[in-house]
Amino acid sequence: GENVEQHPSTLSVQEGDSAVIKCTYSDSASNYFPWYKQELGKRPQLIIDIRSNVGEKKDQRIAVTLNKTAKHFSLHITETQPEDSAVYFCVARGLTGGGNKLTFGTGTQLKVEL
Amino acid sequence: KAGVTQTPRYLIKTRGQQVTLSCSPISGHRSVSWYQQTPGQGLQFLFEYFSETQRNKGNFPGRFSGRQFSNSRSEMNVSTLELGDSALYLCASSPAVRDHNSPLHFGNGTRLTVT
16 A cells, blocks of 8 residues: 655744655555645644646745655645644555545644744 | 534543444434554544445454434444544535545544553
8 A cells, every 4th residue: 555754754944944844655656645734632624735637836934845755745834934834644545445544744834033 | 504513522441441432413414434543554444434334444353333314323343442543533524425435523532541
């Protein structure tokens, strides 16, 4: 089955700096890559997603890149703010088995310090 | 539009008991998935239901089961509870299962503690 690796597990940045989280996936058939943000005690919330026919997508301070050849995808947050502090999960979904079976990375605890 | 609703929010059970968790998807969503979240294993897929049929199943023992009703509401059941079943159980809904790119929307989860 699909396997998603995520790095780093913890990331501390100063307010205003950029943060980058990197993930790799194993199933070359994966074609959809959402990112979820989970604040302490709350549900995971979709912040951005990218499909396999797109190399990059941006939404305000958040951008995702996808390299299908290398099976890498990354999340970039610019001008970080304290409210960006949370756990971020990268996710891959493939055609194997179909449907909505998502494989989650292990999460990155992002801390934005004042 | 109301989000995904899970009940109850918290549960405390004893080893050997069974438990039933409930999930009401976003109105119009027909696919419901269940995930287990633990500090050690992260978020792991349990199963997915669409049109009252199980479409996908993760690598969990048969003690974990679920069902979906005609109104798309779903329940999951865990029998013969073990200490290791203590976790946050998250339900997610999506408009369809055949649209491979439809995003999942999560509920707030049910925190199960087994003593």
